[in-house]
Amino acid sequence: MGKEKQTLQGIDSSPGSAGRDDSVRKEWLDEKQNPFYRRVFEEAQTGILILSHPEGCIEDANPFLLHLLGGNMDGLKGKTIAEAGLVMDEQSKNVIKSFARVMTSHQDALTLHTYKGAVITVECASRVFSVGSRRFIQCNFSDISSSREHEERLRLSTATVLMSMQEVVETLTRIIESRDAYTVGHQARVSDLSVAIAYELGVNENAINGLRISSLVHDIGKISIPPPLLTKSAPLSSVELEMLHNHVNTGYEFLKGLQFPWPVADILCQHHERLDGSGYPKGLKDGDIFLEARIIAVADTLEAMASDRPYREALGIDAALAFIEEEKERLYDPAVVDAAVRLFREKNYCFPDPPAA
Numbered sequence: 001m002g003k004e005k006q007t008l009q010g011i012d013s014s015p016g017s018a019g020r021d022d023s024v025r026k027e028w029l030d031e032k033q034n035p036f037y038r039r040v041f042e043e044a045q046t047g048i049l050i051l052s053h054p055e056g057c058i059e060d061a062n063p064f065l066l067h068l069l070g071g072n073m074d075g076l077k078g079k080t081i082a083e084a085g086l087v088m089d090e091q092s093k094n095v096i097k098s099f100a101r102v103m104t105s106h107q108d109a110l111t112l113h114t115y116k117g118a119v120i121t122v123e124c125a126s127r128v129f130s131v132g133s134r135r136f137i138q139c140n141f142s143d144i145s146s147s148r149e150h151e152e153r154l155r156l157s158t159a160t161v162l163m164s165m166q167e168v169v170e171t172l173t174r175i176i177e178s179r180d181a182y183t184v185g186h187q188a189r190v191s192d193l194s195v196a197i198a199y200e201l202g203v204n205e206n207a208i209n210g211l212r213i214s215s216l217v218h219d220i221g222k223i224s225i226p227p228p229l230l231t232k233s234a235p236l237s238s239v240e241l242e243m244l245h246n247h248v249n250t251g252y253e254f255l256k257g258l259q260f261p262w263p264v265a266d267i268l269c270q271h272h273e274r275l276d277g278s279g280y281p282k283g284l285k286d287g288d289i290f291l292e293a294r295i296i297a298v299a300d301t302l303e304a305m306a307s308d309r310p311y312r313e314a315l316g317i318d319a320a321l322a323f324i325e326e327e328k329e330r331l332y333d334p335a336v337v338d339a340a341v342r343l344f345r346e347k348n349y350c351f352p353d354p355p356a357a
Contacts (some may be wrong), residue, residue, distance in 0.1 A: 027223060028271045047141035049081075053128055054100040056080045061135065066350070070116035076099060088110050098125040099137050109144070120145045165260070176223050180230040186303060189351045191215035193299040193340070194292075196349055200339040205290070211292045212261025214309060218271050218296050221251030233310045245280050248272055263290065271296040274331040294333040298324055298340050301332075 001311045041048060047065030059075045069086065081096045093112050099105060113275055114120060115183060122141040131327055154346035156235035173187050194215040199210045222230060225247060229240055236244065252269040270293035275286045279297075305320035312328050321341055343349035 003224050026283035031259070040357065047143075049139040049141065051081075051099070051137040053135035056096065056100055056137065057208075058084065063333075065141060068120070068141070069112070069114045073187065075115070076253070088113055091291075095124075097138065100128070103128050110141075112141070134176045151261070166216070169213055172223075173216060173218055176220060179227045180222070186307070187216050187219055189303050189307075190296065190299045192352050193343075193349070194295050195304065196343055197295050197299060197336060197339045198292075200343055201295075201335060207262070207292065210267070211295060213260065213262065214264045214267040214292055215250065215296050215299065217255065218268050218300065219247065219251070220254060220268070221249065223254075224250045224318065235311075242321065262292075266290060267292045269293075271300060273297070275333065276330050277300055278331070280328070291333075292338075295336050298332050298336045302340060304349055321345070 017021065041060075041062050044062055044064055045324075046069050049058065049064040049065055050060040051176070057078050057080055059077055061069075061073060071084075081087055082093050086098055087093050091110065095107055095110055104127045105125070110122050110124045112120050112122055121144055123144050124139060125143050126137055128141045129138060161174060170188075176187075184251070191212055195208055195212050198211050225243060229236075229243065232240070248269050248271070252265045255265040255268060258264070267290050270284060272287050273282065273284040273293060274291045274297070275289070275294075277283045277285040301324060302320045305315045305323060306317045308314045321344060322338050324332050328334045
């Protein structure tokens with residue numbers, strides 16, 4: 001059993017192994033001397049290629065690999081993988097050459113050209129092993145082309161869905177902004193800054209996609225507010241202020257039934273909440289507020305203060321940054337505030353220009 005296990009693994013690196021009886025293991029592929037390993041080699045449902053070490057010339061290939069490549073041993077024997085035409089790009093050639101320089105290696109994706117004319121993506125693991133005084137490189141290939149194609153189709157499908165969602169969102173945004181000249185481009189600028197803050201914080205790409213959509217519609221509830229109220233320059237009455245504050249509830253009701261892959265309606269509903277519970281509509285505090293809503297809160301405040309409003313001229317970005325710094329920890333998430341400040345003061349971030357009238 002010990003000899004069979006040692007032969008099956010294809011390795012014998014113990015001291016003095018080179019001086020043992022070579023007649024027992026004169027060829028690793030000798031079917032009579034090595035029937036168990038040979039059977040495993042021929043029946044394996046993964047591609048196996050044996051190369052000489054360090055030359056990298058093909059010694060043998062199992063039936064599974066030959067079928068995968070659409071070739072035969074006559075066309076492979078004694079050639080390097082590159083000479084056999086299986087790899088053509090320089091990156092893949094360098095990967096193959098590296099097999100002789102390390103005892104073991106693993107490549108997630110290697111491109112092989114088959115004799116059928118197809119180009120396939122394989123996962124490859126290699127190891128150097130000894131048989132008597134000789135060394136070989138064993139390469140195991142698994143065809144992952146179908147899974148890669150599935151991943152690519154899924155990626156493209158997701159991108160298409162995102163694009164469609166964004167087009168719908170932008171249409172809704174234009175409808176809202178057509179009723180309020182002072183907020184033209186407001187949601188787009190808030191979204192741009194929100195996404196920039198998220199990247200600065202290291203937020204993952206999926207969450208950023210949700211943030212992008214949520215910030216683009218954060219004021220969609222204003223569609224229910226009479227236009228004269230949106231553009232009123234005089235102080236608002238308590239009733240008018242309540243109507244204005246209610247836009248987050250309206251936005252939530254408008255979006256809650258849509259099947260977004262992110263909690264867009266909840267994020268929208270929370271963007272006027274504040275860490276100390278002084279925000280609206282629910283008076284949520286700190287950890288009860290989505291990170292995305294905390295990001296939009298900061299971006300929304302900065303954009304509003306830096307832009308002209310019906311009741312005042314723009315205060316400027318410096319004043320806006322000073323305000324959120326003063327109110328961080330009480331109203332605004334400190335990490336979000338610090339990220340926004342870095343963007344403007346250290347990384348020269350600027351709001352995108354509003355669209356031409």
